[in-house]
Amino acid sequence: MSDTVEREVGRARPRKEDARLVTGQTNWTDNIAVNGLLHLAILRSPMAHARIDHVNVTPALERPGVVAAFSGADLAEGLGSLPCAWPVTEDIVLPDHPPIATTEVRYAGDPVAVVVARDRYAAADALEAIEVDYTPLPPVLDLEAALAEDTVLVHSDKGTNRCYDWPLKTGEDFESVRQRADVTLKRRYHQQRLIPNAMEPRGVVVTPLAASGEYTLHSSTQIPHILRIMLAVVTGIPEHKLRVIAPDVGGGFGSKLQVYGEEAIALAVARRTGRPVKWTESRSEGYLATHHGRGMIQDIEIAANRDGTLLGLKVDLLVDMGAYLMLVTPGIPILGAFMYPGIYKMGSYELNVTGVFTTRTPTDAYRGAGRPEATYAIERIMDELAAELGLDPVELRRRNWIGHEEFPYTTIAGLTYDSGNYEAATEKALALFDYDKLRAEQADRNHRGDSVRLGLGVSTYTEMCGLAPSRVLRDLRYAAGGWEAATIRMLPTGKVEVVTGTSPHGQGHVTCWSQIAADVLGVPFEDVEVVHGDTQAAPQGMDTYGSRSLVVGGTAVHHAAVKVVEKARKIAAHLLEASEQDLEFTDGVFSVKGSPDARKTIQEVAFETFTSHDLPDGLVPTINAEHLVDPDNFSYPHGTHLCAVEVDTETGQTRIRSYVCVDDVGRVVNPLIVEGQVHGGLAQGIAQALYEEAVYDDQGNLVSGTMADYLVPSAPDLPEFTTDRTETPATSNPLGVKGVGEAGTIASTPAVVNAIVDALRPLGVRDVRMPCTPERVWQAVREASR
């Protein structure tokens, strides 16, 4: 019988989630309607930096449909500072961050006043009646100038724009390495600011129950559990009186891993008015109000011998915090700090991170969060080093990467990579890409002096994800743990509910957790449902970010299911009048060894447990089980990405001709979903290389302030991808799985830029600043020819 049951883990199951999504039966936050609902609109600062002299909301109250209006000062009582949960150093500068500004605005978009009205049009209209007097202050925009003496301060009470310095130094002293190295190269790379652009704009709905002081908050959030704790602290609403629900959430990419001012404001206004309140951002409003990603200057120096052997790496980062520290703002570059050495062996590593305040929208997690930046810098400079040494970029990597026989391997940065096979992934990718043939074509075009050049870009990445071992988080001064919880409820009719602490917003947890549970329990995939995203229904969890859900949360589901089977075994043994040792459990059926007719399915055991008519003496009548997993290590997916780009040297136009990636994300639960994650990751990484940038003018206004000005790529802007896998199981969890959510984004950006620079290297080009727009490419060619 066991031969006939197909295992669920590894099957390309189309998703359970889709039925509602393809028919429009959705429950986005903005869909929520309750009686008496008021719509909240927010007046935001039109200036990057100004003192607030006076706010008068009274004229707004005269407008039709307006129920209430509040200035920052009106709401200040009972609203604490928005939290930063990752103060990365002991002496970090932690400015006060009021959800709504009271005395000073520090970025264009800082909230200043709010209106609630009967419908969204009336609320938006009334904003224009609010009177605000500002005294403009100079903006702070340049990261280096911001650190100078006697400069304008973003937070004048703090005396500095320097938020923190975070150093890391391991192995041999870099200075001594530099002196004995045959070659050293130093480069400066710019990680432009990006706007995450989850397709669902953010929204929040608060429903108060005034009589009992209870509040239900729906939010388009990735983190309902963390949000509940933090909002309880910010608003003073007791944690047990606050229920947070993440309904259908339309993408996040880190932008909804946040405790936002609007969530606190909506609670405060609902508390003040006693009425349910809804706020939904417009896309352009979100460009100002939803945190940005990236935003750093990277100085990187690499030292090597003539044969290509790496000796050491030195990295200095200047990171744009924006105006305030949000939930994990200072920690983002720290997530990258351990990844600059990538997959390579070396004996010396020095890094310093400096966080800088500016008068821009705060930065925080965006897909990859610190690791794309690190991978970009090391993979870009590896290509530069290869060119310097006259080596093929793949060969240089081969000479330095960790061999598959060397795992587990502790890197110079102190991480222990549990498993991997860089050789296998690279060989497979090279073959799919037809690397040698493309190199021959490139040489031919160069020889002919073709105006359209071909460039090949390599990126052999790994990353740390699956956040995270709680003790490591403690050592990094992160305020919370990194465990995840799962409960399995065996219902009387044999159906199964998996309660998870992860909070999906497109990843497919319902499908994958069903597959994991179905395999362990031996029940049909269709008999499993997954409950998530509600602090009342799924009370324990650390939510979804950092490619953690499968490796931590999925592992918890697995363990909880194993516990259910063990509990059920006791009852089955009793019912079958056999000893537990004599029971076999295969495909959901307990049977007695040697007497195959004596059998009970686990679903029958669930019913017998429900009636409890015939259980062993003293047994607690449940086979439900709960498990929490605190991971021992991070997860280290890896892979090899190869990109071929045609560059028109006369127009600067680039075209990705082929993109091949072979990723190793360990054992795969659902190949369909893994491929989808990789595709989407590639799109976002390629978008950073070619298209996207949050552009500010010299007054601190966001110039790329609408979707018409910020190029989110559409279908014709992206190529067909060739994706494949190697599978080297993780040794850090029983499923053998690794994170996949961020890998594509982390790997692809340097592959694309390496390809563009590779195409133009014969013309003397050594770098093109991202995004590599036609104008920038054309400029780079022009400057190199001078």
Next chain:
Amino acid sequence: MTRVSVKVDGTNYEDEVEPRLLLIHYLRDRLGLTGTPVGCDTSNCGACTVDLDGESVKSCSVLAVQADGGEVTTVQGLAGEDGEWTGLQRAFHERHALQCGYCTPGMIMAARDLLRDNPTPTSDEVRHALEGNLCRCTGYQNIVRAVLAASGQEVGT
């Protein structure tokens, strides 16, 4: 206030609306048809795409009064009376052409319009036809595959 009479997903509605009311807000806030979402405020993203009198339109760029006397089909009106999905809905599911699903109603409506005009498009034609619909999750590859599959063409995996 202006009186509008619109048939949406097979049901006739008559309402008094402000002349400035957008069709998308009429559908969502007045009729409670929240299957069609809003993704931007510059008509770039296409999430709100619906069918108006046989053409796909971005319902954030149409006033409710412009739909007066017209017939609107949204993603909620696609499935048959027995709940049976259309070929596009099935293909999006089978080809994993959606992740968060927020862009999906607009994608399906835009692809439906394409297949009406061009029943067997090439993959390039699909990409260009969907240029006005943004997706942040899928990188579009599976969306293209799904549309090709729905058109009855062979698609690799």
